[in-house]
Amino acid sequence: MFHRFSLGEMAATIVSDGPLTLDAAPKIFSGPPAEALDAAMVAAGLPTDRVRVEQNCLVVDTGGRRALFDNGLGSRKLYGRQSGKLLESLAEAGIDPASIDALVLTHAHTDHCWGTMSDAGTPNFPNAQIYLAQAELDFWTSNPPGQKRERSIEGVKRHLLPLRDRIHFVRDGEEFLPGVQAWTTPGHTPGHLAYLFAGGWCLTGDVAFHHPISYVFPEAESAYDVDPVLGAATRRRALDRLAADKLQVVGYHQPWPGIGRVEREGGGFRFVAASDAPC
Numbered sequence: 001m002f003h004r005f006s007l008g009e010m011a012a013t014i015v016s017d018g019p020l021t022l023d024a025a026p027k028i029f030s031g032p033p034a035e036a037l038d039a040a041m042v043a044a045g046l047p048t049d050r051v052r053v054e055q056n057c058l059v060v061d062t063g064g065r066r067a068l069f070d071n072g073l074g075s076r077k078l079y080g081r082q083s084g085k086l087l088e089s090l091a092e093a094g095i096d097p098a099s100i101d102a103l104v105l106t107h108a109h110t111d112h113c114w115g116t117m118s119d120a121g122t123p124n125f126p127n128a129q130i131y132l133a134q135a136e137l138d139f140w141t142s143n144p145p146g147q148k149r150e151r152s153i154e155g156v157k158r159h160l161l162p163l164r165d166r167i168h169f170v171r172d173g174e175e176f177l178p179g180v181q182a183w184t185t186p187g188h189t190p191g192h193l194a195y196l197f198a199g200g201w202c203l204t205g206d207v208a209f210h211h212p213i214s215y216v217f218p219e220a221e222s223a224y225d226v227d228p229v230l231g232a233a234t235r236r237r238a239l240d241r242l243a244a245d246k247l248q249v250v251g252y253h254q255p256w257p258g259i260g261r262v263e264r265e266g267g268g269f270r271f272v273a274a275s276d277a278p279c
């Protein structure tokens with residue numbers, strides 16, 4: 001599944017790796033009562049028993065470079081059977097993986113970088129340089145304790161360390177590709193980066209991964225954040241900026257194809273999907 005659009009002056013395509021099925025919202029978020037979380041799901045027209053999130057990978061052509069932002073879960077079915085579609089979606093869109101010369105990561109969780117290597121241990125994007133924050137690689141290679149972290153540690157060993165000589169560490173504010181700037185947004189993971197694009201666009205990664213809960217309750221702490229307190233503070237700060245600056249947003253886990261903007265609502269926010277985005 002793919003969706004073509006113009007991101008500022010860049011030709012862009014969202015390619016799907018397929019949706020993930022997660023636990024019900026009250027098992028992920030703490031702070032607001034379970035009834036309030038369920039009510040927000042119902043108000044958004046969503047079921048309360050499970051959370052389903054998309055994986056919207058972005059491809060942009062900029063200044064002679066072709067960049068893919070995040071690359072899905074690969075062949076592993078950790079969150080339901082519908083993921084692992086990225087290569088298929090790229091083929092549907094007519095994008096040759098060998099034409100990708102920049103593989104840009106928001107962070108190194110399973111669902112963002114496990115499409116880097118094939119099951120045979122060869123790079124799926126053979127000509128790509130890899131971009132991420134040094135704090136991200138440093139964290140996952142320091143063997144941080146915690147049961148839920150084992151998969152990410154294993155994934156970094158399998159998908160990123162064999163390509164260590166292709167990694168360029170991106171610094172906050174660095175324009176590492178023409179018209180693309182990194183924005184340090186720690187909390188979900190220590191080295192999480194969002195990306196700002198010329199023309200008033202932002203790719204948010206997992207700063208606010210859940211529609212609608214991350215927006216209605218930005219202060220709710222998420223079980224998926226490595227540092228839930230910092231994650232909530234960063235989410236509030238980032239959503240404030242996205243709303244105030246009226247940026248167009250590409251959200252990795254937002255409803256397909258993940259394009260929209262953020263508005264203030266009540267004490268929180270809402271994600272407003274772009275109305276003209278057909279599948």
Ligand SMILES: [Zn+2]
Nearest residue numbers: 109111206209
């Ligand atoms: Zn994610």
